[in-house]
Amino acid sequence: MGSNVRHPRHGAPAKVLRAALDALEEVGLEVVAASPIVDSVPLGPSLRRFANAAAIIARDVAPPSLLDTLQAIETAFGRRRQGQAWRARVLDLDIVLWSGGAWTSPDLAVPHRRFRQRGFVLSPAVVIARAWRDPLTGLTVAQLAARLTRPRPAPTSPSGAGP
Numbered sequence: 001m002g003s004n005v006r007h008p009r010h011g012a013p014a015k016v017l018r019a020a021l022d023a024l025e026e027v028g029l030e031v032v033a034a035s036p037i038v039d040s041v042p043l044g045p046s047l048r049r050f051a052n053a054a055a056i057i058a059r060d061v062a063p064p065s066l067l068d069t070l071q072a073i074e075t076a077f078g079r080r081r082q083g084q085a086w087r088a089r090v091l092d093l094d095i096v097l098w099s100g101g102a103w104t105s106p107d108l109a110v111p112h113r114r115f116r117q118r119g120f121v122l123s124p125a126v127v128i129a130r131a132w133r134d135p136l137t138g139l140t141v142a143q144l145a146a147r148l149t150r151p152r153p154a155p156t157s158p159s160g161a162g163p
Helices: 013-026 063-076 119-129 141-149
Strands: 030-034 038-040 050-052 055-058 103-105 108-110
Touching (some): 013 030, 013 050, 013 063, 030 119, 038 119
C-alpha cells in the first residue's frame, strides 16, 4: 500500500492508507494484519515522499479478481491510470504475495516482480509476514529484507589486494 498525495476527504497520505484499510473491509476483504505505516523516498520522477504499509487480507479469490477489487478501490480514492509511470498517486494497492504461490497472466504477476528490491515493501511486510516465503526464491520475507539492509562488502581487485 502506498500514497504520496493528500486526499480531499481523508487528508495526508498516512490517513489515506488507514482509510484504504477500512475500504478493504467494506468490500469484503478481511484485513488479518496491517503493518505500521513507514515513510519512504519515491522511485522515479515524483518528488513527494510516500507513506507505505503492508496488509494481509483473507478472501478466497483468484489474483485477477482481487486485482480488479483493489483497482476499484484505487479509483474510488481518485487514482487515475494514465500518464507517466511512478508518478505521485493518492493510493496504490499491489498484490505482492499470495498464499497460492505464483500467478502469471498478461496483466498480473504474483509475486510482484520487483518486491525483492524494494525496502518500502519489505520493511512493513517483515513486521506482519516475516515467515512468508517467496515462491520463486524460497526465501522468507525476513531473509529478503535482511538482504536489503546488510552491508555489502567492498569490491576487491582480482588479486584480493583491494582497489
